[in-house]
Amino acid sequence: MTLDRRGLLRTGLLAGGGLALAGGPASAALVRRRPAITHGVQSGEVNGGRALVWVRGNVPSRMLVDYGTRPDFKGHRTVRGPWLSPDTDLTGRVRLDGLPQGKRVHYRVRLDDGRVLSAPELGSFPTAPGKGKNIRFVWGGDMAGQGWGINEAFGGYRIFKAMADVKPDFFLCSGDWAYADSPLKETVNLPDGTVWRNVMTGEKAKVAETLAEYRGQFRYNLMDANLRAFNSRVPMLYDWDDHEVRNNWYPEQIIHDSRYAEKNVRVLAERARRAVREYVPISAASTIYRKVSYGPLLDVFVLDMRSHRNKNGANLETHGPGILGDDQTRWLIRELRKSKAVWKVIANSIPIGLTGAKGTDQDGVGNRDEGLPLGREREFATILRDAWQQGVTGMVFLTAEVHYAAAIYYDPAQAAFKDFAPFWEFVAGPLNAGTFRPTRFDSTFGPSTTFIKGAPRPGAGPADGAQFFGEVEIDGGTEQLTVRLRDMGNKVLHTQTLSARF
Numbered sequence: 001m002t003l004d005r006r007g008l009l010r011t012g013l014l015a016g017g018g019l020a021l022a023g024g025p026a027s028a029a030l031v032r033r034r035p036a037i038t039h040g041v042q043s044g045e046v047n048g049g050r051a052l053v054w055v056r057g058n059v060p061s062r063m064l065v066d067y068g069t070r071p072d073f074k075g076h077r078t079v080r081g082p083w084l085s086p087d088t089d090l091t092g093r094v095r096l097d098g099l100p101q102g103k104r105v106h107y108r109v110r111l112d113d114g115r116v117l118s119a120p121e122l123g124s125f126p127t128a129p130g131k132g133k134n135i136r137f138v139w140g141g142d143m144a145g146q147g148w149g150i151n152e153a154f155g156g157y158r159i160f161k162a163m164a165d166v167k168p169d170f171f172l173c174s175g176d177w178a179y180a181d182s183p184l185k186e187t188v189n190l191p192d193g194t195v196w197r198n199v200m201t202g203e204k205a206k207v208a209e210t211l212a213e214y215r216g217q218f219r220y221n222l223m224d225a226n227l228r229a230f231n232s233r234v235p236m237l238y239d240w241d242d243h244e245v246r247n248n249w250y251p252e253q254i255i256h257d258s259r260y261a262e263k264n265v266r267v268l269a270e271r272a273r274r275a276v277r278e279y280v281p282i283s284a285a286s287t288i289y290r291k292v293s294y295g296p297l298l299d300v301f302v303l304d305m306r307s308h309r310n311k312n313g314a315n316l317e318t319h320g321p322g323i324l325g326d327d328q329t330r331w332l333i334r335e336l337r338k339s340k341a342v343w344k345v346i347a348n349s350i351p352i353g354l355t356g357a358k359g360t361d362q363d364g365v366g367n368r369d370e371g372l373p374l375g376r377e378r379e380f381a382t383i384l385r386d387a388w389q390q391g392v393t394g395m396v397f398l399t400a401e402v403h404y405a406a407a408i409y410y411d412p413a414q415a416a417f418k419d420f421a422p423f424w425e426f427v428a429g430p431l432n433a434g435t436f437r438p439t440r441f442d443s444t445f446g447p448s449t450t451f452i453k454g455a456p457r458p459g460a461g462p463a464d465g466a467q468f469f470g471e472v473e474i475d476g477g478t479e480q481l482t483v484r485l486r487d488m489g490n491k492v493l494h495t496q497t498l499s500a501r502f
Contacts, residue, residue, distance in 0.1 A: 035061040035111035035118040038090075039219060040228035043107070043125045043235040044281030046170060047292045049100075051125060051235060053107055054093040054281040056222075057084045061111035061118070063092045069103045071124075084111065089215050091278045101295075102129040123232040126169050128295040133476040135298055138163045138234075139428055140469035141174035141349070141400030143221055145243060146434030148461040149184045149198035150224050157221075157432050159467050160230040162490040166471050171234050172300065174400035174429065175241025175349035177280070178217035180208035180272060182243065190463055199223060207246070207259045211271045217244075218279035237292055238280045239302045241349040241401055245272040248363040250309050269307075289328050291335050297474050299341035301332060303348050315362035315375030323350075323365060323376040333386045336395070342479050342500045343394040345472070351399045352380055352425055353408065353447035354439050364401075366442035371416050377444050384420035384445070393421075394500040396481065398470065400429035403436035404454035405468035405485045407496050408447050415446030424498065426483050428470030434459060435466040451485065451494035465489065 035057055042054040053065050063081030066073055081094035099105055104126050111118040129135060143157075150156050163171065184204045188196040198204075201223075203216025221227055242249050245268050246260075253265040262268055277284050288304035308325030310317075324332070336344060355366040362368075365376045373381035387395060406427040412418040425447075435455035441447045453468070460466050467488040474481050485494040 033059075034116050035059055035113045037109060037111060037118055037121045039222035040231055041107075041109050041121045041123040042231040042281045043123060044237060045283060045292065046099075046125060046127055046235045047294070049098060049127070051096050051099060051105065051127070052093050052281045052283065053096060053109065053123070054091065055084075055109045055111070055121065056089070056091045056279075057111045057118070058090065059113060060085050060090070061113040063094060064110045064112055064117075065094050065096070065107055067096050067105055067107040069100060069105060071106050073106065073108065088278050093281055095283075099127050101127055102133060103127055121232075125233070125235040128293070129169075129476070131296050131476070133295075135294060135474040135476070136166065136168050136471065137170045137172060138166055138168045138469055138471050139172035139174055139347075139398050139400070140431045141241065142176040142243075142403060142430030142433040143178060144184065144204070144432060145176065145179040145182050145430065146459070146461065147182065147184060147188055147198075148196070148433055149200075149204060149220070151196050151198060151462070153197060154462065155226070157224045157226045158462070159431050159469060159488040160224070160226040162486065162488055163469055164230050164233060165490055166486075168234055168471070170294075171230070171236050172347055172398060173236055173238045174347060174398065175239050176243040176400065176433070177238070177240065178221060179243045179433070180214055180217045181246040183207060188461070191457070194463075196461065196463060208272070209260055209262045209268065211274060214272045214275035215278065218275055222279075236281055237300060237302065237347075238276075238282050239347050239349050240276060240288060240304070240306060242306060242363070244276060245269045245306070248312060248361075249306065250312055251307065252311055289331065291339075293341065296340070297342045297476065297479065299339045299344050301335060301344065301346045303332070303346065304328060305348060305350050309376070312361050312363050314360050315367040315377075316369055317375050322379040324379050329379050329382060332383055336383075336387055336392050337390050339392075341394070343396065343474060343481055344392065346395060346397045348397050348399050348425075350401050351408070351427055352397065353410065353441045353445055354402060355442050356439070366444065368442065370443045373417050373444055377442075380445070381417055381419070384423075388419060388421045394481075395423050396483075396498070397423065397425040398472070399425060399427050402427060402439065403430045403434060404438060404452065405429075405470070405493060406438070406452040407450045407483070407485065407494055409450055411446040411448065413446065414443070414448065416444050420445070424483075424496065426470055426485065426496070428468050428485055430467055431469060432462055432467060434461055435464070450496070453485075453493055462488070468493070
C-alpha cells in the first residue's frame with residue numbers, strides 16, 4: 001500500500017514512529033531519506049523586537065531559519081537553531097532578534113541532517129506597530145472537545161479561516177488548546193441524520209496519561225490544514241487551562257477515574273507542561289504568567305490560573321491560597337502599576353464572575369455566595385482595589401472556558417464589593433468543541449451581560465455553527481478599543497467600543 005502525506009501523519013511515520021523500528025531495513029530507509037517538516041511552522045511571543053519560530057521534523061536534524069522583511073529574502077539573516085531530537089519529539093524553536101517595528105517579517109525554515117536539506121517551509125508575522133498605528137488581534141479557546149475533532153468533509157477547523165480573514169496581528173490562545181481528557185470516536189450521529197466523521201489517531205482514542213499521549217494531543221490539531229495555514233501567518237500568544245491536563249484539575253488532586261492508571265494529577269500536569277513547551281511557541285525559560293508588550297497602545301498580561309490554585313471546593317475561604325498564588329498576584333499588581341500602555345488586556349483563562357454547576361466543587365473564581373469576596377475572589381478583589389487606588393486605567397479582561405460568547409460589565413454600583421473601577425470582561429469560544437448554555441453569575445463584583453449567545457441545543461457542535469471567536473481592534477488615532485464577537489462564518493454578533501478612561 002502506498003501512503004500519502006496524510007496517511008503518513010496518521011500512522012505516525014512522519015511523527016517519528018519509524019524510529020521505533022531501529023535496526024531494521026525500513027528504519028534505515030526512513031532515517032536516510034531527506035528531512036521533512038511534518039506539521040507546518042508556528043511563530044509566537046512577538047515582543048520588543050523578538051519572536052519565536054517553531055517547527056517539527058520527521059528525523060533528527062538541525063533547524064535553520066532565514067528571516068528578513070522581504071518575501072524574496074534578499075538581505076536575509078540566518079539563525080542556526082537546535083538539533084531536533086527524539087528527546088523533544090523532534091520539535092524545536094529559535095528566537096529571532098533585532099526585528100524592526102511595524103513590519104511583516106518573512107521567514108523560511110529548513111532542516112539539515114548533515115547530508116541534505118529539507119524543502120523550506122515559509123511563514124511570516126507582523127511585529128508590533130509604532131505610535132499612531134492600529135492593532136488588531138483575535139482570541140478564543142477550546143479545541144477538539146466534547147467529541148468534536150477534525151472533520152475533513154466539514155472543512156476541518158473552519159473557524160481558523162474566518163480568523164485569518166480578519167488579518168490579525170496575533171492570536172491570543174485562551175486555553176484548552178488540546179482536550180487531553182476527551183477521547184474522540186470515529187463517528188458522531190447528528191440530529192439531522194447525517195454523520196460527523198472525526199480524523200482519528202491512537203492518542204485521541206483515549207485519555208492522555210503518558211508524555212507520548214500528551215504530545216499526540218498537540219500533534220492532532222496540527223493535522224488540520226486551516227490551522228497550519230493560520231499558524232504560518234499569525235503569531236500566537238499562548239495561555240493554558242484545564243483540559244491540557246484534565247478537566248478541572250488542581251495540583252494536589254488525586255483522581256478517582258478508572259480510565260487513568262496514573263492517579264496523581266501533579267505527575268500528569270508535568271507531562272502535559274512538557275508537551276506544551278515542545279509544541280507551542282512559548283519560551284522554555286518563561287512562566288505561563290507573563291507580560292507581553294505590543295507597543296505604546298497595548299500590554300497583554302497572561303495569567304496562569306491552574307498551576308498555583310488551591311483545592312476545588314465550596315470556594316468560601318476567608319484566608320489562605322486562592323487561584324493565582326501570592327507571587328503571581330503581587331506580580332500582576334506591580335506590573336499593572338508600571339504599565340504605560342493605553343490598554344492593559346488581562347488574559348484570564350477562567351471568567352471572574354461565573355460559577356460552576358456544583359456548589360461544593362467550584363473550579364472558577366466566583367462562588368455561590370453573593371456577599372463580599374471569599375475564596376478565590378479575594379485575590380481579584382485585591383488586584384482590582386489596588387488598580388482603582390493607583391489610578392490604573394484601560395483594563396479589559398479576555399477569556400474563554402465556558403463555551404459561549406458574552407460581553408460582561410462589572411459595576412461597583414451593583415456589587416457587594418465596591419472598591420474598584422468599572423471594567424469589562426469578554427468571553428469567546430469554543431473554536432472547535434461543544435457549545436454550552438450560560439451559567440449563573442456571582443454578584444460580588446456586580447456583573448451584568450450586555451450580550452450572550454450559547455448553544456442552540458444541548459450538545460451542539462461545529463455543525464450547528466455555534467462556534468465563536470473574539471476580535472479586538474485598537475485605533476491608533478483615537479486610542480479607542482473595539483471588541484467584536486464573531487461566529488465561525490465571520491458574522492459580527494456584538495460590538496462594544498471603549499475609551500481607555502471608561
